Amino acid sequence: MSSALFVVLVLPPLAALHHYVWRRMIRDTTTRGSRTRRAATALLILLGVLLVAAPPGERMLPKPLASALGWPGFLWMAGILYLGIALLAGEAIRPLLLRVLRRRAERVAPVANGERGKEGRITTDPSRRLFVCRSVALAAGAAAGAAVASGARTALGPPRLERITIPLSRLDPAAHGFRLVLLGDLHINALSGRGRTALIVDMINAVRPDMVAIVGDLVEDGDVADLGTVAEPLGELRAPHGSFFVTGNHEHFSGARQWIDFVGRLGIRTLENERVSLPGFDLAGVNDVSGEEYGEGPDYEAALGGLEPDRAVILLAHQPVQVHEATRYGVDLQLSGHTHGGQLWPFNHLVGLANPTVAGLDSYGDTQLFVTRGTGFWGPPVRLGVPPEINVIDLAATRA
Structure with missing residues (x-):
């Protein structure tokens, strides 16, 4: 603003x-x-x-x-x-x-x-x-x-581990049970400590994920020079199929390129309007819609164009509202954050006015949308009625 x-x-x-x-x-x-x-x-x-x-x-x-x-x-x-x-x-x-x-x-x-x-x-x-x-x-x-x-x-206590199984009709049966951990809205800021980031990394590694997905707003507002040391423990994430990141609105407010370069040095790959092939499905990622103001907006065609009709695709997109484009391209599952689940009562009852889903799993046509409440906070270090969470998602193949 x-x-x-x-x-x-x-x-x-x-x-x-x-x-x-x-x-x-x-x-x-x-x-x-x-x-x-x-x-x-x-x-x-x-x-x-x-x-x-x-x-x-x-x-x-x-x-x-x-x-x-x-x-x-x-x-x-x-x-x-x-x-x-x-x-x-x-x-x-x-x-x-x-x-x-x-x-x-x-x-x-x-x-x-x-x-x-x-x-x-x-x-x-x-x-x-x-x-x-x-x-x-x-x-x-x-x-x-x-x-x-x-x-x-x-808000300042440890996040909850929330587990859910999500069935995908086009998931290759060989990928049945594939475990990904969803981390969103860490919001590293002036009030954050390196110890909390390390705790989150330890919690993620303990569930032995196959992949880690970070869906934006890793940082709240600030430069790598000031906040990079707080984020550094993310370099200790361990997943055999890697850790992936897409930008949120706050990365663009803070200068997205410096944070993309930084997480790359930590061994985390940023998906900038692109997709990669993983065992049993494709993983795509698009920039946040706020990036349009900086010439770095989402390009759905680049990330989702030419999908194979019999292969599942999971999309990482920071904002739930991006599900409307995901549906148009036939995405099986979109993983998002941004809402914090409302963070502060009574705002948890109001954020639905701007977001199709505030938290949890919903369906839009043939596309499922899962929205994490996130682990951090924006502004006040307060979460009332909306605990922080790390989501452990087990994928289930429904075809034989």
Whole structure:
């Protein structure tokens, strides 16, 4: 996203959300001019600045500085989201609490002169309103904090090994049981550590795959010079039929050529609009659709033209939406990522608006599409309700 679009489309609602949080969490719970209000306001402004600065900082700053800036900035990105949701839920609770407290006061407290409103009922006491505001703010803060903590623990913890068998009608029976591991959206960034990459590699090698497929967004935003050491353990992947890679949108944002060259030095082959022959099937790969802006877009004809009618073909394509072209060319199975399974509730219910499949296995005509939830995260190091995963796919031949 360009700077101009960011200023026009993102900053106004982000500023409005911060103002709303300030009103409910700070203004309504503190006294005017108090040190607490001034300090809390300053902290909120600082967090907002860090949030805005964290994404460009990933691309422009050295990794140690980008990491120091990114941890509070990206965590606050998730924090203010859930704080806003919790406070909005609190809007429905607030009048109910006030009503309960008012009725209790009517029953147990004597009514002094001047304490009744026009209808003869006790008016809302300022201290009572302050109590309700503080109670709702405390509950909202606790709920948001718990959501972010739980999501961060999930995102930063080890991914799950998810196993699935996918039958292919044109798969050569000799390839029955061929095991491939699907790795997507590792999103190496300023918050990533080399140890996590090594853990993922160990988990993959432990299942003894015949092949490894990496379906894009290996990197989030950054250069090989800054992030290459984090990705280096991928060179230890072990599979007798090799490891293959296709670009995702973030490779193109970061400079795809440097990352293609880098993974090549690790022994991972990038399929750039091409296909190779493997035992029992063909494996094809196309560039991500975002590469069109850089003159490196997908070329389906180059990768899929002239397919043999009785030979299965598996396509690696970063975005699920590319399945429409895969169907047109008669692809048996497309493997994709990109969606992260939604990553953050409630976005897991919204990403389906832009993607035909959010996660798992679907069919489109004679073409099957499998979408991994991925192992990494974009932006906030938080996955709520969407755990990271590595997919172990066993191919099954259905013809004798």
